[in-house]
Amino acid sequence: DVKVTQSSRYLVKRTGEKVFLECVQDMDHENMFWYRQDPGLGLRLIYFSYDVKMKEKGDIPEGYSVSREKKERFSLILESASTNQTSMYLCASSTLGGSSGHGETQYFGPGTRLLVL
Amino acid sequence: AQKITQTQPGMFVQEKEAVTLDCTYDTSDPSYGLFWYKQPSSGEMIFLIYQGSYDQQNATEGRYSLNFQKARKSANLVISASQLGDSAMYFCAMRQGSWGKLQFGAGTQVVVTP
Numbered sequence: 114d115v116k117v118t119q120s121s122r123y124l125v126k127r128t129g130e131k132v133f134l135e136c137v138q139d140m141d142h143e144n145m146f147w148y149r150q151d152p153g154l155g156l157r158l159i160y161f162s163y164d165v166k167m168k169e170k171g172d173i174p175e176g177y178s179v180s181r182e183k184k185e186r187f188s189l190i191l192e193s194a195s196t197n198q199t200s201m202y203l204c205a206s207s208t209l210g211g212s213s214g215h216g217e218t219q220y221f222g223p224g225t226r227l228l229v230l
Numbered sequence: 231a232q233k234i235t236q237t238q239p240g241m242f243v244q245e246k247e248a249v250t251l252d253c254t255y256d257t258s259d260p261s262y263g264l265f266w267y268k269q270p271s272s273g274e275m276i277f278l279i280y281q282g283s284y285d286q287q288n289a290t291e292g293r294y295s296l297n298f299q300k301a302r303k304s305a306n307l308v309i310s311a312s313q314l315g316d317s318a319m320y321f322c323a324m325r326q327g328s329w330g331k332l333q334f335g336a337g338t339q340v341v342v343t344p
Contacts, residue, residue: 144330155234155321155334156275171331203275207330217263217330221275 116140117222119204125228132191134225136204143209145187146219147171147179150201162187163209194229201226234324236335243312243342250297251307251338253322263325264305265332266296270318278320281305309340317342 120135138145144163148156148171158171160179168179176198180188187206191198205219233256243249255264266278281289281296289296297306309316319339323332 146331148334153239153336155336156323156332157334158331161331201273203273205275209330217325218265218277218280219330219332220277221267224273224275226273 117204117206117220119202119222119225121225122223123226123228125230126191126194127230128195130191130194130229132194132227132229134189134191134202134204134227136187136189136206136222137185138187138206138220139185140206140208140220141184142206142220143184144207144217144219145181146205146207147177147187147189148203148205149173149198150203150224156203159189194227196229199227199229234322234333234335236322236338238338239336240339240341243316243340245314245342245344246311248308248310249312249340251309251320251322251340253305253307253335255303255305255322255324257303257324257326259326264296264298265323265325266294266305266307267321267323268316268318269321269337275321279307312342314342314344316340 117138146161147159162168162181178190202225204222207219235254262283264281268276279291279294281298293310295308319337321337322335
């Protein structure tokens with residue numbers, strides 16, 4: 114069974130704190146993704162990685178950074194948390210599926226609900 | 231720019247009835263993929279069904295089917311024989327680019343009533 118885990122389901126942090134969100138997948142997937150989800154906006158891509166130590170900006174990378182030191186682990190970092198980063202954060206992974214096919218289906222973790230006070 | 235539109239913010243459906251969730255997309259890329267995900271109140275995104283742009287037949291997975299109308303750029307999800315457990319938020323998504331990135335619609339909240 115495919116499995117993506119996230120380090121916390123709920124997290125409360127103070128403004129200005131450095132926040133680490135960890136994601137681990139056990140499917141040997143090449144691609145990993147970080148999204149944030151806000152009501153009415155769907156999911157928006159923050160960063161993604163297609164290989165170890167590789168990263169690419171998504172649609173809303175400002176205020177975030179990522180780290181991928183091992184294939185199975187992809188970390189999202191909020192260098193200095195702000196209240197507008199209060200959101201649901203979802204991690205996903207997928208194989209390299211080429212330009213079509215089920216191989217690119219993304220599998221998601223349970224999400225982390227982050228509250229920044 | 232590529233875009234996914236789900237015009238129904240929410241809907242009620244009676245148990246055992248079928249429901250259609252609308253999704254339209256906009257892309258100039260001839261090769262793309264369309265996905266539907268379900269998100270229950272627990273928060274996890276569950277993959278339901280996939281349709282490739284070159285697939286000749288509409289995708290089906292159990293009670294889920296995708297009504298793919300390429301010329302109209304629509305990819306509606308049909309859930310047959312609704313169950314109470316189908317109550318959830320449903321997202322339509324489109325693969326963009328060559329790295330499997332997905333762009334999501336805003337979602338449709340479905341509530342199944344007895």
